[in-house]
Amino acid sequence: MTTMADLFDALLARKGSDLHLGAGKPPLARIRGELTPLRTSSCTPLEIENWLFSIIDAPTRAKLETENDLDFAYAHGDKARFRASYFRKTTGFGAVFRVIPSKVASLADLGAPAVLTAISNEQRGLVLVTGPTGSGKSTTLAAMIRHINETRACHILTIEDPIEFVHSSIKARITQREVGKHAPDFQTAMKNAGREDAEVILVGELRNAETMALALRLASFGVLVFATVHTNSAPATIDRFVNAFLAEDQPMIRGLLAESLVAIVAQELIPAADGKGRAAAHEILRSNSGLAAMIRDGKTHQIANIMQAGGQVGMQTMDMALAGLVKAGLLKSEDALARGRDKEALARMLGRLG
Numbered sequence: 001m002t003t004m005a006d007l008f009d010a011l012l013a014r015k016g017s018d019l020h021l022g023a024g025k026p027p028l029a030r031i032r033g034e035l036t037p038l039r040t041s042s043c044t045p046l047e048i049e050n051w052l053f054s055i056i057d058a059p060t061r062a063k064l065e066t067e068n069d070l071d072f073a074y075a076h077g078d079k080a081r082f083r084a085s086y087f088r089k090t091t092g093f094g095a096v097f098r099v100i101p102s103k104v105a106s107l108a109d110l111g112a113p114a115v116l117t118a119i120s121n122e123q124r125g126l127v128l129v130t131g132p133t134g135s136g137k138s139t140t141l142a143a144m145i146r147h148i149n150e151t152r153a154c155h156i157l158t159i160e161d162p163i164e165f166v167h168s169s170i171k172a173r174i175t176q177r178e179v180g181k182h183a184p185d186f187q188t189a190m191k192n193a194g195r196e197d198a199e200v201i202l203v204g205e206l207r208n209a210e211t212m213a214l215a216l217r218l219a220s221f222g223v224l225v226f227a228t229v230h231t232n233s234a235p236a237t238i239d240r241f242v243n244a245f246l247a248e249d250q251p252m253i254r255g256l257l258a259e260s261l262v263a264i265v266a267q268e269l270i271p272a273a274d275g276k277g278r279a280a281a282h283e284i285l286r287s288n289s290g291l292a293a294m295i296r297d298g299k300t301h302q303i304a305n306i307m308q309a310g311g312q313v314g315m316q317t318m319d320m321a322l323a324g325l326v327k328a329g330l331l332k333s334e335d336a337l338a339r340g341r342d343k344e345a346l347a348r349m350l351g352r353l354g
Contacts, residue, residue, distance in 0.1 A: 004051050008076045010038050011099065015277070017134065019082075022094035023048050030134070032271050032278060045092040052086060052095055064093075073162040073178075078102065083164055098134075100164045107143045113282055115314025116265065120144040121151075123199075125262035125287070126219040128206075128241075130231045135267050136280055137228045138164050141202060144226065148172060148200055157198035159189045161205070172200075179204075190214040194221060203227040209244040216253070219260040233318065233341065234264040234285035234307065235300040242298075258292040266318065270325075270335050279330045281339065283318040286310060317341065323349040 011019045016029035023045040026037040064070040070086040081100040129137045142165040149172045161179035183189035206227045219225045231237040266283040307315045322336040340346035
């Protein structure tokens with residue numbers, strides 16, 4: 001493994017999802033959620049710099065050395081694309097590369113719940129896909145955009161940093177804009193999005209109150225807005241959204257969110273029972289009058305009750321999703337319990353499954 005191409009090939013051959021590079025450690029691949037060395041010897045600072053600088057040009061290197069951080073997408077021939085994150089740390093430069101499959105998977109390919117198709121068929125409102133880093137949020141969103149692309153004659157606009165999955169127009173017209181290349185920041189791109197006649201807008205991440213407010217504004221214009229937020233559950237997502245704003249603005253934001261929210265999908269990836277990959281567990285919350293009232297009144301602690309009672313429209317808590325995956329033979333009970341929200345209640349559910 002003397003070049004970046006060698007490292008990428010080794011990662012892909014072992015079906016890894018991420019490549020970690022830093023001095024003092026061997027190259028590490030994340031395989032089924034675990035970091036695994038790709039060789040026995042540690043990397044030297046010079047070796048790391050040679051690898052990292054070999055795939056960027058001189059102006060980009062100058063930017064990295066000035067700002068100490070760099071995010072971009074990189075194509076490894078026609079084998080795969082990577083989302084690259086470079087950074088400076090105590091031992092010099094380091095990087096993490098996330099694999100972006102060249103093909104955009106369908107919801108069926110992912111084994112996603114049927115309700116995600118129904119959510120994708122909505123015409124307007126705000127859809128939030130949440131979960132920790134590496135939980136497959138971008139892959140799920142790309143599959144939902146693919147479904148719309150295959151079924152609706154509309155204009156889809158994506159605003160990302162960087163562009164991950166590259167979509168080709170099928171039935172829809174697709175415009176993909178990258179922050180830094182095509183717009184200075186998310187806020188500017190989102191402000192301009194209202195003038196670009198898009199029926200569907202994907203925002204890579206809602207990072208602050210301004211982008212959240214802009215997403216609500218676009219949704220109120222009759223646009224279907226997809227976005228990610230870094231939270232671990234549907235109730236926490238609503239709290240995170242509202243608490244991003246000043247106290248005096250929060251009642252208004254609760255009202256707008258109650259009117260605009262279509263669904264929240266909280267996702268986690270867990271090692272599969274067969275040892276050959278990872279299974280996705282989805283907590284799903286869909287909008288209804290009861291949810292809208294809870295959002296307005298700040299009663300997010302009661303939202304789990306709505307998900308537990310909403311099975312007919314595809315709603316489920318994370319614990320219900322985990323129990324379902326165990327029942328289907330896709331997860332081991334111990335792995336499900338490790339990710340459970342209410343471990344005692346989940347243990348009882350699993351006990352009833354035998």
